[in-house]
Amino acid sequence: MSIYDLNAYEVLQTEDLSDLKSKGTLLKHKKSGARVLLMENDDENKVFTIGFRTPPSDSTGVPHIMEHSVLCGSKNFPAKDPFVELVKGSLNTFLNAMTYADKTMYPIASCNEKDFHNMMDVYLDAVFYPNIYTKKGIFLQEGWRYADGGNSPEITGVVFNEMKGALSDPESRLAGVIAHSMFGNTTYGMESGGDPDAIPNLTYEAFLDFHRKYYHPSNAYFYLYGDMDVFSCLEHID
Numbered sequence: 001m002s003i004y005d006l007n008a009y010e011v012l013q014t015e016d017l018s019d020l021k022s023k024g025t026l027l028k029h030k031k032s033g034a035r036v037l038l039m040e041n042d043d044e045n046k047v048f049t050i051g052f053r054t055p056p057s058d059s060t061g062v063p064h065i066m067e068h069s070v071l072c073g074s075k076n077f078p079a080k081d082p083f084v085e086l087v088k089g090s091l092n093t094f095l096n097a098m099t100y101a102d103k104t105m106y107p108i109a110s111c112n113e114k115d116f117h118n119m120m121d122v123y124l125d126a127v128f129y130p131n132i133y134t135k136k137g138i139f140l141q142e143g144w145r146y147a148d149g150g151n152s153p154e155i156t157g158v159v160f161n162e163m164k165g166a167l168s169d170p171e172s173r174l175a176g177v178i179a180h181s182m183f184g185n186t187t188y189g190m191e192s193g194g195d196p197d198a199i200p201n202l203t204y205e206a207f208l209d210f211h212r213k214y215y216h217p218s219n220a221y222f223y224l225y226g227d228m229d230v231f232s233c234l235e236h237i238d
Helices: 062-069 082-091 113-128 136-142 160-165 169-184 203-214 230-237
Strands: 009-017 022-029 035-040 047-053 092-095 103-110 146-147 154-156 218-228
Touching: 009 035, 035 230, 047 113, 062 103, 062 160, 062 203, 062 230, 082 092, 082 113, 092 113, 092 169, 113 230, 136 160, 136 203, 154 160, 218 230
Parallel strands: 035 218
Antiparallel strands: 009 022, 022 035, 047 103, 047 218, 092 103, 146 154
């Protein structure tokens, strides 16, 4: 069976990547428009990544908060924190998620084929069917909320507190000021991780709108690498 026999995909480009000891194939999912980069080689460490273009329009940290939130339970995996459960019970060699200035990526890796597919299941369900629409508490937990501060309410939240720490040193603050002075109100002038001064301006409705706009297969880029059952993985994604 050839990749060309997979009716769900259009082959855009193939190339022998000898320096990487791989055969590269770029595919397009016909129904959704999603792109898939396939790197076939004999590396037993199989890698799967799904990434989305997520340019921020402000410094409320919505891409970062979204990255945390989609991994807090989904339609088929309603556990409070499936990510933590995977870390504890999976045979993974890598498991994480990252927010960049203009994109968000969800990479996993495993040498075990069954474990690899299980993690793909969890991550695909997480990004496309997260519980954020039915559980506002996820946004309040991962983003920001008011908490009892004794004499007055205090703002807290996982990302809010994380960014307070990340931006507490002078070099980080200076880098942010330089980026904003160079790029202004464009994507690269914003703090995609979230500025603690701006994070409380993010509303739950704007948070959900961000997911609706960017977390769609038409905006997705898949990456598969290693020695795996290619056809099974592509059918799985389809």
